[in-house]
Amino acid sequence: MALFLTMVLAFLIISIHQNVHGENSFPPKVHFSLQKHLDELRKMQGFKAPFLQRDPLISSSAPSISAPAPPATARPKIFNVTSYGADPTGKTDSTDAILRAITDALQGPSIGLLINGVVNLGGAQINLEGGNYLISRPLQLSAGRGNLMIRGGTLKASNTFPGDRYLIELSSTNKNGPLNYEFVTLRDLLLDSSFLGGGIQVVNSLRTSIDNCYITHFTTYGILVQDGHETYIRNSYLGQHITAGGDPQERNFSGTAIGLMGNDNAVTDVVIFSAAMGIIISGQANTISGVHCYNKANGFGGTGIYLKLPGLTQTRIVHSYFDYTGIVAEDPVQLNIANCFFLGDAFIVLKSVNGQVNGVNIVDNMFSGSHRGIDIVQLDQKNGPFTQIQQVVIDRNNVDGMNLKATVARGSVQGNGTSWTVDFNSILLFPDFVKHAQYTLSTSGSTFPNHALRNISNNNVLIESDIPVQATVFVTVDQGKTYTS
Numbered sequence: 001m002a003l004f005l006t007m008v009l010a011f012l013i014i015s016i017h018q019n020v021h022g023e024n025s026f027p028p029k030v031h032f033s034l035q036k037h038l039d040e041l042r043k044m045q046g047f048k049a050p051f052l053q054r055d056p057l058i059s060s061s062a063p064s065i066s067a068p069a070p071p072a073t074a075r076p077k078i079f080n081v082t083s084y085g086a087d088p089t090g091k092t093d094s095t096d097a098i099l100r101a102i103t104d105a106l107q108g109p110s111i112g113l114l115i116n117g118v119v120n121l122g123g124a125q126i127n128l129e130g131g132n133y134l135i136s137r138p139l140q141l142s143a144g145r146g147n148l149m150i151r152g153g154t155l156k157a158s159n160t161f162p163g164d165r166y167l168i169e170l171s172s173t174n175k176n177g178p179l180n181y182e183f184v185t186l187r188d189l190l191l192d193s194s195f196l197g198g199g200i201q202v203v204n205s206l207r208t209s210i211d212n213c214y215i216t217h218f219t220t221y222g223i224l225v226q227d228g229h230e231t232y233i234r235n236s237y238l239g240q241h242i243t244a245g246g247d248p249q250e251r252n253f254s255g256t257a258i259g260l261m262g263n264d265n266a267v268t269d270v271v272i273f274s275a276a277m278g279i280i281i282s283g284q285a286n287t288i289s290g291v292h293c294y295n296k297a298n299g300f301g302g303t304g305i306y307l308k309l310p311g312l313t314q315t316r317i318v319h320s321y322f323d324y325t326g327i328v329a330e331d332p333v334q335l336n337i338a339n340c341f342f343l344g345d346a347f348i349v350l351k352s353v354n355g356q357v358n359g360v361n362i363v364d365n366m367f368s369g370s371h372r373g374i375d376i377v378q379l380d381q382k383n384g385p386f387t388q389i390q391q392v393v394i395d396r397n398n399v400d401g402m403n404l405k406a407t408v409a410r411g412s413v414q415g416n417g418t419s420w421t422v423d424f425n426s427i428l429l430f431p432d433f434v435k436h437a438q439y440t441l442s443t444s445g446s447t448f449p450n451h452a453l454r455n456i457s458n459n460n461v462l463i464e465s466d467i468p469v470q471a472t473v474f475v476t477v478d479q480g481k482t483y484t485s
Contacts, residue, residue: 078125079105081133081153088131090156095135101126106145115206117177118146128153128189138165143172146182146206150189157194163219166201167191170208179228181205186213193218199238204228211235215257216242222275224259225283231265233258239274239295245323247274251300260286267291278304278325284314294323298346303328307335310353322346328380334359342376345369345402351380355387360480362394369402377405377429386430392480394429405429407479412472420473424459428479432458436478439463443471 079101082088086097105124114120129152136158139150155167168191174180180203191199191213199215199222202208208231215222215238222238225231238257241247256277258267263283269290272278278293288305296302304322307313310331317327317337324344329335331353338361342348347367350357367376377394379386395408407429411422420441428434434456441451441463449465456462461475 077108077121077123078127079108080127080129082129082131086128086131086133088129088133088153090132090134090154092134093136093158094133095137095139098126098128098133098135098139099137102139102141102150105148106142114146114182115177115179117174118144118179118182118206120146121148124148126150128155132156134158135167136160137162138167138169140169140172141181141184143174143180144176146184148183149185149187151185151187152189154190154192156192157196157217159194159196161194161196163196166198166221166224167193168199169201169203170205171201171203174204179204179206181208183207183209185209185211187211188213190214190216192216195219199223202226202228202231206230208232209234213237216240218257218275219255221255221259222257224261225265226259226261228262229264231260231262233265233267233270235269237271237273239272241274243274245273245294250274250296253296253300253302256280257295272304276302277306278302280306280308281315282308284309284312286315288315288317289319291317291320292323293321293325295325297324297344298326299324304346307332311356329360331356332360333357336361338362338364340365342367345372345374347374347402348377349380350377350386352383352386355384357386357392358388358390360392360394363396365397367397367399367402369400371401373403375403375405379429389430389433389480392429394480408477410474410476412474414472416468416470418465418468419454420463420471422461422463422473422475424461424477428459428477430479433479434459434461434477436481437461437475439473439475441465441471441473443469445470 081098081101084097084100086094105126108121108124110119111122112120132154134156157167168186170181170184172180186200193199195217198218198220200210201224203226205228210223210233213236218240223233240253240255253274254276257272257275258279260281260283264285266287267279271292272295275295278295293304302325304325305317305327307315307329311333313329313332313335315335318339320340322340322342324346326342326346326348328349328351330351332350337348342365348362362377376397376399392407394406404427406427409424409427411424413420413422437453437456439453447469449467449469451463451465454462454464461477463473
């Protein structure tokens with residue numbers, strides 16, 4: 001059949017070419033009549049017949065195969081909001097139109113369940129098509145839905161938007177399961193709260209992804225995560241005011257860029273460029289990595305990251321940059337701060353609530369300051385002193401223009417006499433608290449004295465000998481390690 005069709009096509013092309021490009025002076029024999037066309041076609045049919053008879057794969061008796069017709073109820077998985085009447089210029093209110101698109105997406109065809117009670121929508125997408133849309137009410141998603149995405153455009157709150165709500169809300173309650181949503185993705189969005197309310201609210205959701213979003217002009221939270229598990233915030237930018245540092249109104253910044261009030265979440269490769277608070281964490285087992293905080297500076301009362309889960313912190317902060325704003329941790333238990341850079345006298349505060357600090361590592365960080373005598377790690381003991389101190393390691397940090405503080409220290413003293421005292425108060429973090437000490441007495445004389453560690457108090461270590469001797473004493477102390485007998 002393919003050979004036959006090819007020959008017919010070639011024949012027709014030659015014929016058409018001759019008729020179109022031929023001159024009237026050509027001999028009459030080059031102009032074929034309709035009857036001659038029919039004769040040639042009959043010849044071709046006779047030529048192809050034996051081929052079809054010999055090949056069972058293309059025999060005329062073989063059943064024909066055709067693609068199944070799509071079900072009558074099949075619907076697209078991409079819902080373009082302009083098809084519902086949304087105005088991509090941002091001049092008129094698009095709330096109702098976008099909500100209609102969301103409703104159709106949430107009620108679209110499903111392919112079973114994800115987590116118990118959450119319908120799998122198969123990857124449905126609400127496409128903002130690169131438009132700029134004005135909304136006067138939150139875009140709230142019905143609960144019990146999963147595997148869908150909102151992407152690709154700008155949402156801006158109108159001047160009537162309620163100040164206690166969020167532009168996008170995953171906040172409804174699922175009556176059919178323990179979690180409200182699963183695998184919802186918000187991607188490639190600019191959210192402008194117009195200083196009314198917040199950007200995104202995620203409540204009791206599982207495996208939510210907020211990726212490549214720019215969230216600004218919020219007064220409450222840029223992103224608020226409450227309960228649930230595993231909301232991942234990646235490659236995004238958050239700031240109450242659009243600025244690049246050194247803003248003359250910085251002392252007036254308010255709001256919080258990100259609130260993590262749930263467990264097992266992650267914030268990675270995120271810039272927080274303005275707000276009173278960068279990130280507040282009151283859930284367990286969260287990870288912060290590659291975050292650049294240059295929101296309101298410490299000097300104006302700002303905080304980069306506030307850990308507000310006394311006694312059960314379980315947070316890892318790594319490879320991040322604190323630019324004139326630092327970290328506060330209440331009664332930290334299992335907290336790791338490592339490989340971070342603190343600029344502009346930014347520091348870390350351990351705040352006593354019930355006097356507990358346990359399993360804290362602050363290691364391998366860099367601190368750069370203005371030579372004003374600021375300690376890199378500080379204690380806030382207004383509510384009472386730390387009395388339960390276990391497994392605290394603050395060590396191997398390098399410092400320029402600030403005061404080094406640590407829980408591990410080494411010192412030496414040289415003298416001629418019977419006693420040597422090494423004072424570690426300038427470097428040890430906790431006052432009057434040394435859990436372990438080691439010393440070496442070195443003398444070059446011929447006398448071999450008896451010597452011993454006689455006293456440890458107020459972070460001073462006293463070594464004494466039975467006779468006067470010229471010696472150097474080397475001492476190592478540790479405030480945080482736990483030793484067994």
